[in-house]
Amino acid sequence: MVRKKTEFLYLCEEDMISAGVLDGAQCVATIDEMFKVVGQGDYLMGGYNENEHGVRIIFPVEKRFPNMPVAGPDRRFMAMVAYLGGKFNVCAEKWYGSNIENPKRGLPRSVLIVVLNDVETGEPLALMSANLLSAMRTGSVPAVGAKYLARKGADTASLIGAGVISRATLTCLKAALPGLKVAKIYDLVKEKAEAFGETISRELGIQVQAVASMEEAVGGSDFISIATAGKKKPEIQTKWLKPDAVLAMQGTADLSDDLFLSSTVVFDELKMHWAWKEEEERIPDSDAARKLGFPGENVFRLIDQGKMQKSDLRGLSAIAAGKQLGRSSANERFVMIIGGMPVEDAAWGWALYQNALKKGIGQKLTLWNSPHWL
């Protein structure tokens, strides 16, 4: 038996940029295709329920050992795994650590890598620097939502939180909404919003205006994306929103029950959010400090209270696959709850891997010349 050499492609952040990771139009098209494949059911995520968002290391509240980390806001390690079918036919894992103190050390809050694997042999195909990959795939989801849900002629978008996810979101929204003319940005830290406005206006060639309050940000906007991190959840009042607006939550926010009840709620993939609910419910209330919460918890509470029906909920994957309606009337308002799925990392990672192969980008690394033990 000839022992097989295994090589894989290593793509550092600069390689990922050369491979097109910041290309909003290709990213939105790829993630739209992914939602269609997921809507057909041709995917598997982790766990027996096939729909786990990821497996997380849950840190204890009190220090148990000198070096063991403790729980804190946005403090986690997470492994997110998926098989994605259709044209992608690939397995992927995203593995990351997140610490809100990182920017003080000159690092992004989260540090991420993605591995792609051959679905037959399990060999690695690529190891990729994934901060930009992950930010762009995250930003593309509201943009795919905008394609199916935003009012015709939508021209105004708002971003809450001037971080990397908002930056990627606006890049992708510009690709998905051809009429987009104005964007507003609001951040608790005014200087961050101003710097964001200046940089992104230049980069995208649209007017991006920093505003001083949440109300100003949200009012009159066709599409609003919330992507903040940290303890203070953004609070949004229903009366500030246009009746035909789309509000996309990529992080957590305090939205009132009446906003959910007066809007159509769209999840990225509903099955994953049910699995999330089950996982969170396994942590007893006596250990509440270790619960991180999950994005759909208020909607599921309304369902448990009988105020909403499960059948009222929609999924972006089902909409993209033509199994559920997108916007069905001019005055319909949407709240999108976006948890983020490992299939997105698989899709965008696979597309960038193809780009890198075509362009000869990256460094070939050897796993083994010949497996030592067979």
Ligand SMILES: NC(=O)c1ccc[n+]([C@@H]2O[C@H](COP(=O)([O-])OP(=O)(O)OC[C@H]3O[C@@H](n4cnc5c(N)ncnc54)[C@H](O)[C@@H]3O)[C@@H](O)[C@H]2O)c1
């Ligand atoms: N759904 C997904 O797939 C997905 C993927 C990645 C990240 N996220 C989430 O997106 C969020 C943003 O991530 P990021 O990497 O851009 O974070 P970041 O730390 O780079 O930026 C967050 C920004 O939000 C601002 N902020 C915090 N609280 C605020 C408030 N109440 N009002 C206005 N601004 C506020 C901060 O000042 C900061 O500038 C996080 O919650 C993260 O968990 C979601």
